[in-house]
Amino acid sequence: MPRPAAPAAATDLRCPAPVLPSPDGPTVAGLLSPAPAPAPRGATRLWPGEPLLWSWGPWHPGEVRTVECAHARLAAVGQCLADEVTMRHDLRRAVQDGRWERLTRWPGAYLLILLQDDGHLTAYADPAGQFPLYYGRHGQNTVLSTRARTAAALSGAAGRPDRAALAAHIVCPAVPELTEGRTAYDGISRLGGGQALRVAPSGGCTHWTYEDLAPDPGTRFEDSAAELRSALTHAVTLRTDSAPRITSDFSGGLDSTSLAFLAARTTGRPPLDAFVYHHPDAPAGDLDHALAHAEQAQLIRLAVTRGSEDSLPYSGLPEHGSADQPDPAAVIGARQRLRLDHIARGGPGIHLTGEGGDALLAAPPSYLGDIAATAGLRRLLSDGRALARMRQLSPADVILRARRLAHTPLHQAMSELASRLDEPLDHPPQWVDAVAWWPDPGPETAWLTTRARRQLAELAEERARSAGSTSPSAPATPGTRAVLCELRASAATQAQFASTARAFGIWPHAPFLDSEVVRACTRLPLPHRIDPFTAKPLLAAALTGLVPDSVLRRRTKGDYAAENYRGARRSATQIRARLLRSPLAELGIIEPSRVIASVERAVAGLPAPFPALNRLLGADLWLTADDCGQERP
16 A cells, blocks of 8 residues: 655745646656755655655555665555565665666556665656656756656746757657657656666766667567466456456457456456447447457446547647647547546546557567568568558568668668658658658658758757667667557557546556566567567467457457548638647747648548647647746747
8 A cells, every 4th residue: 555645844944845836637756955945835745754755636546655664765656566565575675685676577567766865866667658757957956757847847947848859749759769858848858668767966867778678589479478468467457456446448459358358357346347439420440349349248348438529639629738748639638538527427446448559569560671680581571462462552662661671770760861851751651651760751841940840850960970870779670669669659648648537537557558568578579479460469379268369350440530530620720720829830840831731631631641730739739838938939
């Protein structure tokens, strides 16, 4: 059980408490100083009697857990599912032998914060990056927070958006190396998946990767399947055993539906309430699968959340945003709120989602480069032909791209990106465009001002010079890198959804993002994890006998394109008005008229870069938050 926080310390008149904006979510934060400031109003000490870190806001039960022993204190923020006896025992062992990273291997996913008696503070973000830490400087002192907005307020960076980070977020999301570790706040860094940060008593910071999720060439498929089966069933069981109420998504796809079947087997309170979303006028193709699968499960009670015109994308966008970082899912906020309201009618509880399953278990197109480099020509011809024919593409073109990718080092790809920012694709990137380190920039690149494009090109050129073909921090292969990028994006999506769900009393959990599940999947080299003739073969092998075969055989996914077009047509006037007054234009990042031209294409039913539009509108909403107070050029 989590340790109750102590009351806030009495105010020290010599060191006034920080003045912070009212947090829109619970926060752990601190100003690491030789003379720590008193906790802000309404906050409590994270550890009783220790003034460095504070906690405030409405946490879910067990979301912040603390234990102490001689010489060290520990806090796990997120979804740490270990029992307190184990946590205390392992902390004592780590104090004795210095193997602190052992503490990152408890079940669940969480940010780990350690404070030693000698004043060193160390933080470990979970391998997927669902629970990051944000940090920056305030004079000679370091500020830390689980929310970027709070870190920015503590450091004085709240009014300084990072223009380059925002531009990269909109047009180069598949190249996180461009702004590695930066956030939308200038001067605030992000401790992401598998990374660690140590802050010395002097204030100096050391940053490293403790978990690179590198594949183990000696791992066998059968062993990985058994490991995934154990990790995933354990992840679900720990939640069904502890949650007063548990529900699940049930889209009819592999990931969420498999989790629902696992939860239904272990919950002590059948039936399991499961939910599928369906818009009758713009069906995504999930409902028929969900209904068919639910008929096979007496322990699952399926509820259909029916969309309407008011739940379409871009409907009901608020005047001011509230997300901690730019959130592309803000444009589907009406749909998310409709789903969450339906789930919450049965009361608060844990809700399972399949987030992370695609990132870990599906085949990124760039894996063909890995095949070309390591598995031989016969395997490349087999996979390349199969994937090309499924998509009605030229097998020769797909195979040629894969062979070219196998001989293109990362630094060369980064250099090519710099030049292609001035010559982007004239169509939204397709599957074949991703048989690369990343897809070439799409037509949304034209939305940027010349200055913004030039700034991104300069960043790419700088990364090309500094990376080198043998950079020890770079993933070994294009496919491995793509999986990690997708995993980080999936973790961010889940974190933002959890933030939205908090107001409904719902706590979304994504067992596929649990640290041991992530390790089980990524340990197997990508070429052994993928089969173009089988959907997610590792998951199918892991869950055979636990989940119906019909679930494991589904190859399609829900397609929300019809909702996107319908929503764009319905809200076109509001979107145009928002773009014309967008702070992104005031910051010199976009040319609104060019974005509006893309919106007009969408209204006409022509191909349009919806994902990029969603990222742009999410950034626009973030900039309009009441306390952003962005500076103008």
